[in-house]
Structure formats: C-alpha cells, structure tokens
Amino acid sequence: MSRDPLAVAPQTDAEAALRRALAELARERSLRRCYDCGKCTPVCPVNLGDSLYSPRLLGQAALVDPGPALQSALWDCLTCGACREACPMGVDFPGFVRDARALLPGDAVARECSHGGALQTIQRLTADPRRQNRLGWVPEGAAWARQGATLLFTGSAPYYDRYFDYLGASASAAPAAALRIMNRLGIAPVLLEQERSSGHDLLFAGDAEGFCRLARLNADAMRDAGISRVVTTCAESYHVMAFHYRRVVPDFTADVEHFLPFLERELAGRDVEFTPLPGRVTYHDPCRLGRMSGILDPPRRLLARIPGLEVAEMRHNGSKALCCGTSAWVRCGATNKAIQLARLEEAAATGSGTLATACPKCVIHLRCAQADLPAGPRKSLALADITELLAQSLAPGTQAP
C-alpha cells in the first residue's frame, strides 16, 4: 500500500509522553516569563550563521508544541548562556536545553554527537574499572603526589591529545604548564591515575546517567586520595564540578577552583618575578568560565602582570564574549564554522599575534576552523591556553622543588 507523503503521521504514546515532558520542563524552567522582547535573538551566536534561529521562538514552541522541529533545534543551541545574560526576565533557556536533551530518546542523542560520538564514548569508557595510562603528559622531573589535599584535575585532556593529534592541538599543555607553575610556587599537587572525565559533555549532550556515574567515580577517587581542593585548567570541568557535582553527589565536599583564581591567590603576598613576553594578546572568555561562572577578571589581571605583553580586547568580550562555536561535541556544522570564523576575525582585528583562552576545547575548535582557511591574519593567529603564557613568564626552565 502506498503511503501518502502529505498525511500527518499519528503520534505514538511515547512521542506524546515526550512532548508532555518537554512542555512541563519548559514550564518548570519559567520559559513562560518571556515577554517577547527579542533581546536573546541578536546575541545568540547560532543566529549569526542561521538567521531564523531564535531562543525566544524556540521557548514558545517548547511551551506550546515541543514536537520534532523543536526537538531537533535543541541540538543547535550552544548552551553558551548569551541569551540568558541578555534576558531581562532571567529565562534560563540554556538550562532548559541541557535538561531537555536528557529527555530525548537515546538514539536521537547518539545521532547528534559529532565525530560519530567517539568523544562521548571515550568519556563513558573512562568509567570502566580498567587501569588508565593517563599521565603520559607529565613533564619529566615534575613534582607531584598520589595523596594530598590539592588535586590538579585534567579530565579528558590526555584523550584530546590523542584524538586531535591531526590538528596539532595539545590539550594537556595547559595542565602541564599549571604543574610547572605550581612546582615553581613549591606546590606538588596530586595527580590521579584513575581520574575520570568530568562528565561535562555527557551532561550537556543528554546523558545524565553517564554524567552521574563519572561524578560519583571522581568524587570517590578524590575522597580516597584525601583531596579537599580541586584545581583545574579546564573551564568546563571547573563549571560542572563547581556547579553540578553536588546536585548528584551530595557528599562531594571538595572546594573547586579554576586554576586562574587559584594562581592569583597563591601569588598574593609573594615576590614572584614575571619574565617579559613582548607582544600583543587577546583573551577569549570560554562561556563556561566567564559568562556561566563569573570568572572574568582574574585572567585579565594575570595577563596584565606579564611585562611587555599588551592585552587587546575583542569586540565581544567578558560576559558578552562570542562562543567558540561548538559545545559538548554535538552537531558541529556550517553554522558552527561561521561562528568560529567570526571569532577568529574579531581576534585578528585586534592586531594580536596570539589568542589566549582558558579552555582546551576553544583551542581545538578554533584551530579546526583555521585548518580550512587560506593564509591570512586569521590563519596565522597563534592559539594558546593562558596558563601556557603564564608558565612561559612565571616558570621558564622550572626545576622541580
């Protein structure tokens, strides 16, 4: 029997239940507060590459008819928080998107993961009990411990080094730089051989169960090692450990700090010399660290302490910074590339030779965008983690204490 292509497919019970759950979540997340001012749309980076994309209209659809179109559009959102920042009513559209993805069926989630879902799979595999070999990045002669109070958390960095070797982007360069600086300050942090991925990408890609598993395992490993303070150079690991771990692991009591505020505090009252680094740099705020965690000034204050280094701001900076174009390794396509190229353009326009950031994924995404560019200012821009620059200035040729 032929099928009429214009016939509306009947909803199954499962589809109807999903729509009800999404609409209920939208109400719970106060999407009804929206009064149609439209401020969210022009600040949304996705709208840069797709002029029809609007958090406002999607929020309305979520309340009225969260059908397949809305369910698909959930994956376009970068959860960067720009719309929430602009919203005068405090509508948390990114939070709705994050939790709505977890309601979608597993096959829909798997379909939307970039790189065939390999990066999420790696993170799930780190939950297995087998012994990882994850400390290959530790510089020879560095001082570190297996037990102690302060953990330097590296998350998925050793895996990104392997996976993105073709881009020449080293995600573990930042923790290696942090370790050098900590050693210079007389600190030998704990490095966990059985650390797991933080779970950020699973949480934001709709695998709430996988996130909970990783959070639980990390919390247990930290407790067993006597950790009371977690320091990380990864913006996303910081964000989920500081703001989401206690939601799912109530007995997780360690203090979580990003490395940059930690370093600022450690430097206070110490007479530590910064070696000059001549040049101009621009700082890209990772969404998870800046807009979503409020850590905007420490990176700028630290850069300002490096003699000879001029800091130039991009057009969108601080809490209004443009996202690097992709998050949680989901749905990376032409729109995302357009955002990345726009960000590189803003950075190149500052006349800087280096774009510094505080998130390994921002470096990876922007370097990926550079790979397709012809020679020019956007292509020649050096990309680095701010901790690498700080290590060059604070700990050149560091010896272990």
Added chain:
Amino acid sequence: MSEPRIVVFSCQWAPHYGFQSLYRRGRRGEGDGVRVLTACVGRVGEDLVLEAFRRGAEGVAVLGCPPELCRHGLDHERFRARLAALRGILETLGIPEKRLFVGAFHPHEAELLEKSLGEFAGALGAPAEVGR
C-alpha cells in the same frame, strides 16, 4: 544470547569473499564473533571501534581489502590514517594493543583469514583478564 566476544568489522569485498569461502566449506572460524559488514573499512572510524569496546567487546577486528583491490579509490586509507590516534586512545584507556586487530586479506586468503582471527581470539586470554 551471550555477549559477543569479538566484533569484526569487515569490508564487503575481499575479506567477505574469504568468509564466504570458509562458510561454503562448512567451516566456521573460531574467532568470527559478531561480523559487521561495511561498504569499505574507510567507513569504520574510531567511533565504531570504541563503541564496540564500550558495549563489552573483548576484541575488535577491522578487516579490509589490500590497497590494490580497494573498490573505493583511496577510501581504505581513511581507517589507516586514524589508526595511530585510535591505538593511542586505547592505550590511554588501558585497553591492551592486542585487543585490536587490523588486517587486509585477498579474496583467496580464506585460510589465512581464519588462522589470523583464530590467533587473535586466542591471544585475548580469559575474558575476566581482558582489559584489566
């Protein structure tokens, strides 16, 4: 049904012909495991291999055609190009190198195919020890 011991990603051309030869003769390689036919091993990326391990495979084999027999131009090179990265990821995860077998077989190399898979399966050891 018990969990598969080995997942075999096999190109539908040369190695598949080898499997057919074995089956026609009533033989079944000990290490055949769950066989996934692909248009070309160029379609097999690290994502599929990692997912197989995540789902509990104790070993994964990726079988392609010799380069001169590839029906898809240079497609067979796509998997090889990512092989070093994949091995690095597996090593970091603590999955021993012996749990991934990569080979290329002519259609007439059915016996060699069977022998190679048998040796691969045999080298994996007792399931409880695999990957620990």
